[in-house]
Amino acid sequence: MVIAGSALAGCSNADQKPAASADAGSSKSGEAITLTFETSLYAEAPHKKAIDALISKYNQLNPNVKITVHGADYENFWDKLTTEVIAGTQGDIVQVYPENISTYNSLVDGGAFVNLDPYIKGKDLEKKLVGQELSKIGDSYYAISNYAWGNTGIFYRKSLFKKAGIDPDSIKTLEDFKNAAVKLGVDTDGDGKLDQYGFASVVGSHPFVASEWYRLVARPVSGGIFFPDGESGPYKADRINVNSEANVWAAKWWQDFINNPRATPPGTRDKKVGREMFWNGQAAMNMDGPWFIGMTKERDPKLMDDLGLMPQPAIEYNGKTYKPNPHTNPSVAMISKKSKHPEEAWKFLEWMTSEEAQQMIAGSGMIPSNKNYVATDAYKKDNPLAVKFMDYLNNLYAPAVMDPPIPEQGTLSQIIINTAQDIFVGKKDPKASLDEAAAKMKEAFK
Template identity: 55%
Template sequence: MKKRLLALCMTMTMVVGMLAGCGGSGTSSDSGSTDTKTAQTANSGEKITLSFSTSVYVEEPHQKAIDGLIAAYTKENPNINIEIFGAGYDGYWDNITTEILAGNESDMIQVYPENISTYNVIRPEGVFVDLTSYMEKSGLKDKLVGQEFCTVDGKVLAISDYAWGTTGIFYRKSLLQKAGIDADTIKTQEDFRNACLKFTGDGKYAMGVVSGTHAFTVSEWNRLIARPVSGGLYFPNGETGPYTADNVNVNSKENVWAAQWWQNLIVKDKAVKLVTDKKDSREMFWNGDVPFNMDGPWFVGMTKSRDTSLLDDIGIIPQFDIVYEGKNYKPNPTNYPLVTMISKNCKHPEEAWKFLEWMASEDAQKIIADCGMIPSNLDYSTSDEYIKNYSLEYGIVDFMKNNYTNLVADPNIPQLGEISQIMLDAGQAMFSEQAADPQTKLDEAAKAIKDVMSRK
């Protein structure tokens, strides 16, 4: 079982890394309980060390925000020491698996919601503390974006206390103006296609699109076209259960249509340039080679670092509606909150929770705002202060409130790594110069995913 789970997690990355052991290995703790030694330590004022693992600390904006959080919290709580551990995005996920199998994972582990179940089942008794009672006492349940994705089998296993993002479409104002395009008139996928065609031809393109081994090969098409019209790439109704072979949605007629539309934009219209990495499509946009770039709020911070003056020429519109068989479907792009769990091996779960709960406070959220994503507490991210200081990023919040239907995430199931790889293989074949038949490839992918979901 452990070998299979390790294989599942390894499909998330191609780079294997090792991280030094950074967690306690004490007796497992349930929600709301501490052992006698923990209580005595906390009451005595003795220094308590908590370890925190995150995949984003290697990125300068996140490092600045996380360092700021720790400095502010430990100033008010001098008996707490918080150690940060992490690795580059690729190696991070393998490291978590290795540490959990060895029983030396960090006290607090930050992931995306779809990763919770995969790592929780590595140990038969479950890896993470049930935070249900903590959340009920905190009053934060309905204030944190993405918190609904943190419940697995009726237990709250994580808190969405850091930041989140979803996607919109950034555009260069000067390029659209020169082409006579009003960005506000781009309401549907055909409006977008027609706008793209005005920038196509003679080796010119409207947008860069990732095609290769990166997950963007599937996720960009999925977010823009497939999931809005089909309700779910893997499973229908917003990627909800039952997570069974009989409920696999990959080759639904809506997903096949969406794949054909995306392939036509690439191969027939030649409206987008295929690139191997998202950084290439961003560079094209910054250089003024293309007018559009699909991205999240973090792109604003990236642009500031690149050239602050570019911000004067950048606007943002929501993902467009999808019109299919005469019916209009609102965008339901993926939500990307970073959420945090507490290990059952944590010797000081009460202190870990206090820190995580504080991260959702207004004081902490002000610090988090500089990370490039949107702070998770809606009370702050919709405040006048946030809107004034982060007007372009706030556009994403506004889209969520007024343009998008319920945001979704990939299914939070242990098999996600395997089924994602199957879809990536299909995406590579469909969304490239190879232009494999979407119906054939999605039928093959559906069969393979059903095989995975049928295993005991």
């Protein structure tokens, strides 16, 4: 969907910053205003429900403030946002992930988004929001982590595991996971064709064709797809890590795994197809985050009794065991420098961190960002599966590894997506493909 420029038009000084924070309420002049909110999450039913509830409640508190939501599905959102930021037609509020902040801010000279230091630095928000420390460019905040977060685990259908005689607690390593996936791939109706698969992996053009591989296998053993040592700096061409020995091994392992007809369904072009196969009982396992809990409940509440969750498996490589290190994936929000109403945009974003708003966000299935709210007994009682993700993060996973927060990250990400398609869809040689990717990534720094 293309957003009409007139809906987002506005002029501001390039160094514009919001004024001092205020309680939720009418704008200073009492005038009717409209804020536009861009997000890739709105395409998914549980998030749409949560975001609609947030906006409805905020409008009750602020009758003069109208918030309209624009967006696209995850696969198409990012190219669309790039076009809009370059044209200056992005929303007043843009929701992204921390690794996207620097990339999109750098698309225009002087930056496209507002420096939020006056609201966040030295304030309670700086400490109580999960992922807030990731929302910086240099030493300054350009986003607020006010929605929710989640890392990843393996969801499974309890009934299919029971039928196959597999104890989910016995799956500790990547090899255990592979063996279970192969065992779960069966011909259920006796027609000589597989109609149930072990793991609903993405094998298509969707970005997840890359991210499932590197979140589950590559990053734990290599320390980073783009740079070594947990995607740490200095971010220079000579430190590109994509074709390291560990990453090549991981790509070969994953290529063999997804080419096993019992392990994964062929030609699963995007994540939506894989999720549908899981819900329909055609796939026994699905890698996803806490948002999948809300999706499943929205799809069919009866499925919740058959929904199990286990942590990502550890990986044994070159005689050493590596813990999973999926990133925490917080959704963060920025304010456009083109916004006519940056003060009102900030008031809404700040209100989203309140317990009242966080309770609505919990309905999305993701884990709300406010640490104080998530620590309440009421939240834990109402969200037992989501709480498991926190347990995995605290007890079974290594420190999370995030994408590098650098302007070149958009280019690097596209290179790895294209390369993953070559390896996992086109079945090209992993080492040759990753060597080519390394050369392209180094070019991005010239």
